[in-house]
Amino acid sequence: xxxxxxxxxxxxxxxxxxxxxxxxxxxxxxxxxxxxxxxxxxxxxxxxxxxxxxxxxxxxxxxxxxxxxxxxxxxxxxxxxxxxxxxxxxxxxxxxxxxxxxxxxxxxxxxxxxxxxxxxxxxxxxxxxxxxxxxxxxxxxxxxxxxxxxxxxxxxxxxxxxxxxxxxxxxxxxxxxxxxxxxxxxxxxxxxxxxxxxxxxxxxxxxxxxx
Amino acid sequence: xxxxxxxxxxxxxxxxxxxxxxxxxxxxxxxxxxxxxxxxxxxxxxxxxxxxxxxxxxxxxxxxxxxxxxxxxxxxxxxxxxxxxxxxxxxxxxxxxxxxxxxxxxxxxxxxxxxxxxxxxxxxxxxxxxxxxxxxxxxxxxxxxxxxxxxxxxxxxxxxxxxxxxxxxxxxxxxxxxxxxxxxxxxxxxxxxxxxxxxxxxxxxxxxxxx
Amino acid sequence: xxxxxxxxxxxxxxxxxxxxxxxxxxxxxxxxxxxxxxxxxxxxxxxxxxxxxxxxxxxxxxxxxxxxxxxxxxxxxxxxxxxxxxxxxxxxxxxxxxxxxxxxxxxxxxxxxxxxxxxxxxxxxxxxxxxxxxxxxxxxxxxxxxxxxxxxxxxxxxxxxxxxxxxxxxxxxxxxxxxxxxxxxxxxxxxxxxxxxxxxxxxxxxxxxxx
Amino acid sequence: xxxxxxxxxxxxxxxxxxxxxxxxxxxxxxxxxxxxxxxxxxxxxxxxxxxxxxxxxxxxxxxxxxxxxxxxxxxxxxxxxxxxxxxxxxxxxxxxxxxxxxxxxxxxxxxxxxxxxxxxxxxxxxxxxxxxxxxxxxxxxxxxxxxxxxxxxxxxxxxxxxxxxxxxxxxxxxxxxxxxxxxxxxxxxxxxxxxxxxxxxxxxxxxxxxx
DNA sequence: CGATAAGCGAGACGGTACGTCTCGTCTTTGA
DNA sequence: TCAAAGACGAGACGTACCGTCTCGCTTATCG
Numbered sequence: 001x002x003x004x005x006x007x008x009x010x011x012x013x014x015x016x017x018x019x020x021x022x023x024x025x026x027x028x029x030x031x032x033x034x035x036x037x038x039x040x041x042x043x044x045x046x047x048x049x050x051x052x053x054x055x056x057x058x059x060x061x062x063x064x065x066x067x068x069x070x071x072x073x074x075x076x077x078x079x080x081x082x083x084x085x086x087x088x089x090x091x092x093x094x095x096x097x098x099x100x101x102x103x104x105x106x107x108x109x110x111x112x113x114x115x116x117x118x119x120x121x122x123x124x125x126x127x128x129x130x131x132x133x134x135x136x137x138x139x140x141x142x143x144x145x146x147x148x149x150x151x152x153x154x155x156x157x158x159x160x161x162x163x164x165x166x167x168x169x170x171x172x173x174x175x176x177x178x179x180x181x182x183x184x185x186x187x188x189x190x191x192x193x194x195x196x197x198x199x200x201x202x203x204x205x206x207x208x209x210x211x
Numbered sequence: 212x213x214x215x216x217x218x219x220x221x222x223x224x225x226x227x228x229x230x231x232x233x234x235x236x237x238x239x240x241x242x243x244x245x246x247x248x249x250x251x252x253x254x255x256x257x258x259x260x261x262x263x264x265x266x267x268x269x270x271x272x273x274x275x276x277x278x279x280x281x282x283x284x285x286x287x288x289x290x291x292x293x294x295x296x297x298x299x300x301x302x303x304x305x306x307x308x309x310x311x312x313x314x315x316x317x318x319x320x321x322x323x324x325x326x327x328x329x330x331x332x333x334x335x336x337x338x339x340x341x342x343x344x345x346x347x348x349x350x351x352x353x354x355x356x357x358x359x360x361x362x363x364x365x366x367x368x369x370x371x372x373x374x375x376x377x378x379x380x381x382x383x384x385x386x387x388x389x390x391x392x393x394x395x396x397x398x399x400x401x402x403x404x405x406x407x408x409x410x411x412x413x414x415x416x417x418x419x420x421x422x
Numbered sequence: 423x424x425x426x427x428x429x430x431x432x433x434x435x436x437x438x439x440x441x442x443x444x445x446x447x448x449x450x451x452x453x454x455x456x457x458x459x460x461x462x463x464x465x466x467x468x469x470x471x472x473x474x475x476x477x478x479x480x481x482x483x484x485x486x487x488x489x490x491x492x493x494x495x496x497x498x499x500x501x502x503x504x505x506x507x508x509x510x511x512x513x514x515x516x517x518x519x520x521x522x523x524x525x526x527x528x529x530x531x532x533x534x535x536x537x538x539x540x541x542x543x544x545x546x547x548x549x550x551x552x553x554x555x556x557x558x559x560x561x562x563x564x565x566x567x568x569x570x571x572x573x574x575x576x577x578x579x580x581x582x583x584x585x586x587x588x589x590x591x592x593x594x595x596x597x598x599x600x601x602x603x604x605x606x607x608x609x610x611x612x613x614x615x616x617x618x619x620x621x622x623x624x625x626x627x628x629x630x631x632x633x
Numbered sequence: 634x635x636x637x638x639x640x641x642x643x644x645x646x647x648x649x650x651x652x653x654x655x656x657x658x659x660x661x662x663x664x665x666x667x668x669x670x671x672x673x674x675x676x677x678x679x680x681x682x683x684x685x686x687x688x689x690x691x692x693x694x695x696x697x698x699x700x701x702x703x704x705x706x707x708x709x710x711x712x713x714x715x716x717x718x719x720x721x722x723x724x725x726x727x728x729x730x731x732x733x734x735x736x737x738x739x740x741x742x743x744x745x746x747x748x749x750x751x752x753x754x755x756x757x758x759x760x761x762x763x764x765x766x767x768x769x770x771x772x773x774x775x776x777x778x779x780x781x782x783x784x785x786x787x788x789x790x791x792x793x794x795x796x797x798x799x800x801x802x803x804x805x806x807x808x809x810x811x812x813x814x815x816x817x818x819x820x821x822x823x824x825x826x827x828x829x830x831x832x833x834x835x836x837x838x839x840x841x842x843x844x
Numbered sequence: 845c846g847a848t849a850a851g852c853g854a855g856a857c858g859g860t861a862c863g864t865c866t867c868g869t870c871t872t873t874g875a
Numbered sequence: 876t877c878a879a880a881g882a883c884g885a886g887a888c889g890t891a892c893c894g895t896c897t898c899g900c901t902t903a904t905c906g
Binding site: 127 | 401
């Protein structure tokens with residue numbers, strides 16, 4: 001008598017030539033995997049405050065929900081993997097010859113990246129998911145551990161140059177840096193300006209330097 | 212027509228003498244307001260990772276959903292106000308005579324408070340809501356601004372004692388402190404130990420000191 | 423976190439082997455459709471004056487609300503379709519050889535059916551929904567049009583036997599019959615007795631007969 | 634922190650000089666009673682399919698809900714009393730000297746009145762309430778009984794003129810007339826045209842006439 | 845080379861929460 | 876001293892989203 005109330009229209013966010021993927025039969029279709037991650041990352045980056053839904057991810061990727069859940073345990077897991085995947089290019093660790101220089105270069109680059117609206121949305125949404133979803137939390141934990149390791153490497157690399165006080169707590173220093181980043185990102189009371197990165201680098205360099 | 216056999220059992224978290232509130236007629240029932248905020252805060256503090264639902268808040272408070280939505284615009288707004296309300300006692304700013312001492316006292320107390328499982332859950336859940344709900348975000352913004360102001364006061368209070376470098380960026384220093392707090396709270400990779408508080412206080416004091 | 427002790431007890435009206443439906447995956451689950459319509463019809467037929475709620479329909483059918491709203495636009499639409507569905511057997515049009523006989527047979531059967539408490543409740547509730555819900559009104563319109571068509575057929579079938587005055591207004595005659603039915607059903611001042619059916623049949627036959 | 638979400642604006646339907654009733658202490662109620670009934674009747678007559686709410690009635694009448702519930706047991710009771718009150722002028726029983734003439738006059742007037750959009754809405758809404766509310770049902774029962782009594786009087790008045798078959802079932806005849814009225818009103822498949830009234834009057838007159 | 849296994853798109857489904865709505869009861873407060 | 880104002884408890888409504896399921900198709904792999 002009645003047929004099918006409720007439909008949806010996702011065309012608004014299908015950015016590109018998504019459709020028409022080839023069917024790879026029995027083995028995992030990597031194009032689908034990419035489409036899913038791209039879809040998720042794009043939605044994460046675009047959604048102002050709107051939550052990103054699985055149906056939306058699937059529709060935008062031109063993929064069935066089943067295909068998503070075959071490979072990821074939960075929505076958060078997809079989103080986080082998408083975030084990590086997208087954030088691959090965030091991490092240059094340069095060597096300028098001095099700790100202060102290395103720190104300034106790294107934090108400036110990191111802040112600049114995190115300040116881009118898309119990346120900011122990505123990170124905020126990733127945190128939101130992580131707070132609700134255990135798998136996402138795990139992924140975010142791994143991701144941030146990687147980032148901390150890079151910064152930790154920069155710091156401990158200064159030891160052989162004698163730029164490090166022997167009792168410096170590098171973990172704490174690292175957390176100060178990323179703490180400022182995430183705190184400003186999540187609360188939004190102050191911007192991640194280049195100036196802030198420079199000042200923070202100087203302050204941290206001084207903090208860990210001998211005497 | 213059908214027999215109505217209890218909807219849920221919320222007795223486990225009805226901490227006190229909630230029931231039997233009097234009807235205050237035309238004016239807002241402040242007992243109901245308190246019951247709602249207490250209910251929300253208790254649930255926020257208890258729920259491990261489980262989301263706190265409006266129906267649960269209402270049921271625990273012995274209040275109708277309508278009464279909640281009459282006064283708050285969204286779930287997040289209630290939760291945040293509850294959090295802020297509960298966190299009223301978090302904020303002692305003591306005067307020990309020296310910046311290092313003040314900082315150590317303040318951060319130690321703050322970390323200790325935030326480390327308590329209930330408060331930690333409170334803050335984590337508050338952030339989760341804030342990332343999804345504009346009203347909650349606003350409330351969290353106000354709350355954190357208050358906290359930052361306290362710490363900022365401690366720092367700037369040291370100026371007249373000559374303990375402050377003239378070019379110290381106090382906002383950045385404040386953000387480092389709360390950054391570490393929130394970062395560790397949200398990521399969970401390291402605990403907010405008293406030791407960390409002490410070290411952080413020392414580091415920040417040194418950061419802002421002259422020379 | 424909290425113990426979940428049964429929401430309601432709807433067993434009283436789960437007439438049959440409702441539970442344990444198989445999941446039909448991609449295509450519409452006709453068992454669910456049947457369960458919904460049966461649930462709705464049973465509730466319509468049983469509820470004295472109590473309104474039938476969507477949650478109740480869903481619970482009795484062992485179906486989620488969403489599944490109902492996927493296929494029907496509103497509560498009224500479900501109820502009406504259920505009513506129409508249930509009323510499928512109301513309609514015998516017999517041929518006794520004379521208009522008076524046909525009318526008597528049809529009206530007697532119709533009145534008898536409508537007089538059954540369950541069917542009476544069904545029709546009353548259907549009308550109540552129809553007065554509040556456009557989709558339900560449409561469905562009731564279609565249903566009653568069908569019924570009128572049957573009676574109209576009986577009447578016009580008498581023309582070739584010369585039992586009909588050429589200027590007889592058959593639509594009006596039909597409306598008199600169903601008018602009495604609904605009027606007594608809705609107001610409840612008089613019963614739809616077999617005697618009334620017989621007298622009405624005689625009166626209408628005389629009304630339309632030549633001379 | 635937050636104040637008062639949800640308010641409403643009823644100004645759209647405050648037709649006239651409703652406001653500013655004087656407040657003279659004790660025996661003020663009759664003006665309020667009139668305002669309530671007028672408000673209810675106007676809303677019943679105007680609302681297309683939209684349900685008429687108690688808050689709306691109260692707001693439009695410039696009266697508090699409490700005042701309504703002080704005198705009526707339920708919403709339906711108010712609406713029905715308003716309907717009956719408004720329908721006072723529906724009932725002329727004229728004497729044309731013949732049964733056929735009396736019937737034609739009465740049914741024509743009745744149909745014309747019921748055909749007016751406002752009265753039609755009034756009656757439809759009244760029936761809708763009556764099907765959900767016992768007090769309203771009682772009121773509608775009384776109202777329709779009055780109307781039937783008038784028509785019944787017209788019919789039985791013909792007995793002494795010898796225009797009535799001795800075995801005529803006048804109750805059934807009355808129900809045929811009002812049945813057509815309500816059936817067409819509620820289903821809406823055919824209009825209550827003057828022509829229909831004339832034909833119906835003739836048919837019923839013939840039906841009850843001797844032989 | 846044919847049979848079987850698995851990936852995939854589609855989309856229905858159960859569950860659960862949300863925020864809105866209306867009803868009828870209640871107390872305060874303004875006139 | 877009454878009634879307007881309006882807060883409140885109860886509970887239904889229709890929507891949203893998650894994660895599971897089945898279907899029917901397609902392609903790769905194994906016997």
